[in-house]
Amino acid sequence: MKLGGTQMKLIAINALNKHLKSFWKRPNDQRITLLTFKKDRSLTVVGIENTITIIETGYRHQTYSELTIAEAKHQFKHSFATEFPRSHNVYFEQYKKN
Numbered sequence: 469m470k471l472g473g474t475q476m477k478l479i480a481i482n483a484l485n486k487h488l489k490s491f492w493k494r495p496n497d498q499r500i501t502l503l504t505f506k507k508d509r510s511l512t513v514v515g516i517e518n519t520i521t522i523i524e525t526g527y528r529h530q531t532y533s534e535l536t537i538a539e540a541k542h543q544f545k546h547s548f549a550t551e552f553p554r555s556h557n558v559y560f561e562q563y564k565k566n
Contacts (some may be wrong), residue, residue: 476503476559481552487562488544492537495520497565502548502558509551513544526551 484502491500495515502511509526520540522532524547532543552558 476501476561478505478557479560480557481555484558484560487560491515491562492541495537495540499563501561501563502552504552504555505557505559507559511544511547511551513540522547524551 491498496517498515500513512523514521520535522540522543524530527550535543
């Protein structure tokens with residue numbers, strides 16, 4: 469599946485932590501998209517100018533805007549547990565604006 473011109477990778481949940489750590493350090497002009505194996509649920513985290521937006525689609529259709537990094541980390545954990553309750557692998561795409 470292609471989104472934004474890059475190939476989505478199927479990665480283990482454990483490998484996702486490495487990508488998230490780098491995102492939380494510098495979230496400006498970055499986007500992370502996660503999809504379930506069946507691609508029926510997704511979670512997108514967008515960082516623009518020191519604010520973070522989390523978009524949840526699938527079980528719940530919610531958008532959380534204007535979050536700080538601390539608030540975003542907490543909301544991401546909660547949203548991830550809701551959208552990916554039994555997942556061991558996720559499709560992952562990270563976009564960084566140069």
